[in-house]
Amino acid sequence: MELSKRLTTSTGVKLRANLVLRHPSPRMVAGHIVSTLAAGDPQ
Numbered sequence: 467m468e469l470s471k472r473l474t475t476s477t478g479v480k481l482r483a484n485l486v487l488r489h490p491s492p493r494m495v496a497g498h499i500v501s502t503l504a505a506g507d508p509q
Contacts, residue, residue: 467483469485469486470482470483470485470486473485473495473499477499477503479499479502479503481499485498
């Protein structure tokens with residue numbers, strides 16, 4: 467949960483607390499954030 471809060475603060479992308487469960491590796495988390503930013507959808 468702390469990771470998702472920190473990433474939300476630094477990227478501006480609202481991330482769910484279960485981020486790491488849905489994206490279990492740093493590469494997958496980064497890919498999710500980049501694709502969300504590229505889509506222009508801050509959720």
